[in-house]
Amino acid sequence: MIDLRSDTVTTPTTEMREAMVEAEVGDDVFGEDPTVNNLEQKVASLFGFEAGLFVPSGTMANQLSLNVLTNQGDEVLIDKTGHIFNYESTAAAHLSSVLLKTLEGHRGKLSVELLNDNVRGTHDWDPNTKVISLENTTNKGGGCCYTEDELNEIREFADTNDLKVHLDGARLWNAMTATGTDPQFYSSIADTLSVCFSKGLGAPVGSMVLSSQKNINTARRMRKMWGGGMRQIGLLAAAADHAIEYHYPLLEEDHRRAKELARTIDNCSQLAIDIESVETNILIFDVKEGTAESVIPVLEEEGVRIVPFGPQTLRATFHFQVTDEDLEKVKATFKEQFS
Ligand SMILES: Cc1ncc(COP(=O)(O)O)c(C=O)c1O
Structure with missing residues (x-):
């Protein structure tokens, strides 16, 4: 068949399984797994962020990101096709008590014109618009990519309006391949970035949240609270590392x-x-x-x-x-x- x-139906190759077997491991709840520590540092520096946190899924990476960027009652602007809105079981409402406001973007992408019409006022009764949530590539939008200009404009708009930007980069590897964008660029436009190793890269498990050290410290605490503290996950980090080295190209x-x-x-x-x-x-x-x-x-x-x-x-x-x-x-x- x-x-x-x-692109999540891949199975680990023999070489990936060998890398997993050979991984040096420790208890990550104590921060002692060298392989996951190395991977967190490697991916954070690749994208130009201060720190990273390995998590089981893209969903957890997205939800931790929203959690660190918002307070209860805040509002997140997102395209109507966004994964966070359609496929994450209302987690943003449950875990962070935030409202997702869906916008009619083009192929899953938002624009400054669209955002401009949707930032709310500051009355007591207004939801507090706080985060712009982007997806790159867009899954339901057909794998489309933002250009650097589009992202720069959105960042500028966010700064002018005192908003934060989350980028769901489950397939950012595909976007970088298609556009040739330097990975470092993304830390200039996003406050939090989630990337996945288990989509086109072919690892069996694993995603990462990238942000400032302060946000990652908070995310690490929330990951534990949500039951996502893991032990000898160097096995999984080794698979992710192998995926970046050998499957990304x-x-x-x-x-x-x-x-x-x-x-x-x-x-x-x-x-x-x-x-x-x-x-x-x-x-x-x-x-x-x-x-x-x-x-x-x-x-x-x-x-x-x-x-x-x-x-x-x-x-x-x-x-x-x-x-x-x-x-x-x-x-x-x-x-x-x-x-
Ligand atoms: C754009 C996007 N974000 C997030 C996710 C969530 O990833 P996971 O299935 O690992 O929770 C997916 C899954 O396909 C996705 O396509």
Whole structure:
């Protein structure tokens, strides 16, 4: 089965498993795991932040970020397709008692024009607008990337309006691959950044929150409170480190394959895709007639898995365990079934 449902379906390679076995470990609740300590320092300096905190999931990284940036009753501005709004089980309400205000961005991206219309006033009855929450690349937005100019403008707007910026960078690795942006840039535009090692990078577990030392100290305390204190996690940090070293450079190939499939889909009379929207490893496309659900068994019968992403919308996602040979098979299947 060629699995294009998500870039999270990868399995650890033999080399990654070997790196995990060889990792030096200690009790991270005592701060004594050398491998995780090294990874936190390495990723923090890569992105130009003071400190980092290894956490089990992207969801926890996002929620810790919002928690350190807000007080109860604050409001967070986010695109309506944002992961934090759609797929984190109302955690922001439960864990931080904040309101998420969703905005109609473009392909998951916010703009200064949009933000400008949505910062509230300062009356007692106004929710206190506090954070702009961005996603890069945008998952539900189809893997789109912000340009540096767009992010600089949003940072400037945030500073002028006394707002903080959180960047959900679960797939920032893909964004950097596509845009060539220097990792250091992101600490100039975000107060908190979350990155994942378990999406296209292929580690089995793990994300990181990056911010100032003060924010990371608070996040570390909250992680413990939320039951996320872990012990010999050098095993997981070693997998993440291996993923950065050996799988990050492979993302370029995923993007090439995604664009190639997009061209095939564009030539299928029963399907519709905006080719320009395919910037990284995610493709979002529509079936012109019938439902997205009805497409799934047709493809599964041919050994290809993707996911429905709306009534007539589907998503296919590339990762390093989909080869060129797999791509040829997928393209042939699409041509055969949907031309
Ligand atoms: C953009 C984005 N942010 C955060 C997450 C959450 O990651 P996790 O599944 O590790 O909680 C995901 C998961 O796919 C995601 O796509």
